[in-house]
Amino acid sequence: HHIHNLETYIVIQVIIIQPVCMTQSLEYRKACVCFPQHQQRTYDYVLVADKVEDQDHPKFLKQVAFIDHLRKKNMKVTKIVHDDKVFYGVRAPKEIFDKYRYLLKVSDACNWSGDRKSHMKFIDRNKQKVLKQKWARWSALCMTQPVDDVRSYFGEKVALYYLWLGWYTILLVPAAILGVIVFLYALAFFNTSPLIKEVCESDTVMCPRCDKWCQVWQLRDTCTYAKVSHLFDNEGTVAFAMFMAVWATIFLELWKRHKATFVSKWKVFDWCEEEEELILGVVNDPNCHPKEFRHSYLRSTLVLVLVTLMLVLIIGLTQALVVFRVVAAVQLSEGTWEFVRDHANTVAVMLGAVLHYFTMQVMTKVNKVVAFKLCEIEKTQSFAATERSFTVKMFTFQFFTLFSSLIYVAFFLGRINGRPGSYVRISGKWRLEECHPSGCLTDLFIQMAVIMLLKQTLNNIFEFTVPWFKSYFRRTTTKRLERKCGHCYKNACREEEKMGHDPCDICKLRDWLRNYDLNDVNSFSLFNEFLEMVVQFSFTTIFVAAFPLAPLLALINNIFEIRLDAIKMVSLERRLVPKKTNDIGIWTKVLEAIGVLAVIANGLVIGVSSDFIPRLVYRYHYGPCANGEADVHCMKGYINDTLSTAHITDLSVRNDFFPSQLITESGFNVTQCSYKDYRNDVDYSLTSQFWLIMAVRFAFVILFEHVVVIFKFIAAWFVPDSPMLVKNDRLKDKLSRLKEELQ
Secondary structure (H helix, E strand, O other), X not given: OOOOOOOEEEOOOOOOOOOOEEEEOOOOOOEEEEOOOOOOOOOOEEEEEEOOOOOOOHHHHHHHHHHHHHHHOOOEEEEEEEOOEEEEEEEOOHHHHHHHHHHHHHOOOOHHHHOOHHHHXXXXXXXXXXXXXXXXXXXXXXXXXXXXXXXHHHOHHHHHHHHHHHHHHHHHXXXXXXXXXXXXXXXXXXXXXXXXXXXXXXXXXXXXXXXXXXXXXXXXXXXXXXXXXXXXXXXHHHHHHHHHHHHHHHHHHHHHHHHHHHHHHOOOOOOOHHHHHHHHHHHHOOOOOOOOOOOOHHHHHHHHHHHHHHHHHHHHHHHHHHHHHHHHHHHHHOOOOHHHHHOHHHHHHHHHHHHHHHHHHHHHHHHHHHHHHHHHHHOOOOHHHHHHHHHHHHHHHHHHHHHHHHHHHHHOOOOOOEEOOEEOEEOOOEEOOOOEOOEOHHHHHHHHHHHHHHHHHHHHHHHHHHHHHHHHHOHHHHHHHHHHHHHXXXXXXXXXXXXXXXXXXXXXXXXXXXXXXXXXXXXXHHHHHHHHHHHHHHHHHHOHHHOOOHHHHHHHHHHHHHHHHHHHHHHHEOOOOOOOOOOOOOHHHHHHHHHHHHHHHHHHHHHHHOOHHHHHHHHHHXXXXXXXXXXXXXXXXXXXXXXXXXXXXXXXXHHOOOHHHHEOOOOOEOOEEEEEOOEOOOOOOEOHHHHHHHHHHHHHHHHHHHHHHHHHHHHHHHOOOOOHHHHHHHHHHHHHHHHHHHO
């Protein structure tokens, strides 16, 4: 959007022609399409401007000046006025594309891509119809993607997105199957677990979970909660988390091989986006000067400070959500609904997850604006550099927006809330949340499940229905023109097409309006699709230890996502400007970073958040088996071992509760209550068992991360980035080109 007078410009996607190789327009870097000599072209690009009656108005003068500039470039411009809009059909001369193609051929990095013959087979008048039949329909849900056809119509950049998404979906199958197996494993021992039995048969009286209205309660009241917690906090999740960390690396390595096969076939293996921009500049102006690389420490420092401030704001919103859950739990516990009052903490966590979702939607728009402004401050050297910089900043902001709340639940919830007699309170009034005796992983599971289900389901619904309704309500004018065109289109214009002439203005306008009425697209439309999938990849790998069914949900979502995006791009949106590329760009580095974060996060979730380590220590150091009792299950007594006792006779403990809170349902006053912690019953100091478990936790995290990282390096080394067949084909191709040039 380098000009103000032309508000909208679109690529015609239905006017019977298909792009062969794309460049950008010569003055303001709009898109053009090149064709072989034998193919009759209509228009490469259509510009749409507001109709201005006053010919002395600055807006009108800018429009005229811009169109005159295009004509000086020897471009054919056809003007059609309709209602309050002016349509300009732009056709570039053949010489422009000949120069562009030749410079690609002699370029250092793009020479392999400049072979003209490699483009000839992609000319097809019915590509859009073919894509609708083979790909962009719901009945093709389980069919293989026609990636070559997508590339012919949308260009390599869009084709590589769908190639990556399809490959990601295929690789999710083994992860989803293993996640289901882990879930079923936990389900198989659902009723035989001694830990669940101990909770369900316990007579232990627990301390009130909130102030004022919460009373002491029986541990057995949480029997159902303990069963649910066992489904994802068991021995199987440890192995599954290790598998997913290695899976992320194997997925990326196999993707590089898969991608290499296609980019080699498409003759873009050595493509260089920045060098293409230089070629465009030379085609536009032979005397142009390159935009030199520059680095400013002042600008870099300013951007770093602003990014830090933005992250502080995002983390501050997370703390606000924590306060919301704390206050909501208090208010719900004072409510009139008995069910809500008895499960106030759980309902508060679910409400917090829902609020977190809506916060994400708002912050996504804010993050995008801030990321754009930061890129403007940086003054990057090229559009490719701007796109990379924007991607890194936008993903960083989105990552903290999405995961700050989950990080709090995973690593801080229940660990900083204090104890009876010394609770940590917000503003000295509201008690912080605390974990359930069955473990904090349950709260993380709820957050993950709500966010993934809400985010994926609602996003897909809005992503499809909003463009569909917009297109539906915009079709009236186009249908009226179709009726007006009538006989002309069926006879005269059809004969003109056969003779190699353009159709009449009415028929042109009908096709132009049909596309203009579709939903708008821009240079970052594909970025939004990538961001959505990469965020899903983050959810699938980073906290998978708390939610083994995440790969299954991602797999189901992606099966529909591919068709939804296909239908949207082919039928509901204006055609994206086709662009060449040989990779998914900076997203590869982002995925690699997520793979590293997955190792760290899953190691911390298993070692710090779950009860895997305390159970292990109890089994081999404190339990019946460690004491030589052969006829007793090794985990018998574990739940009681994790509880400490608060004596009501202690003044500090008694001051933390109201007298009415210390009366059981049967009407008895309690003299002591239990809470989850490893503390001495006399002076409430931390026991030696706490410090032993803490030491084993950190030792496990370090061991887990080192072992998984070693496996990741081995996997990356073992799987070559490119198949040998591709390397050999490229070698032979280079040799044949050298021989041809020598001759």
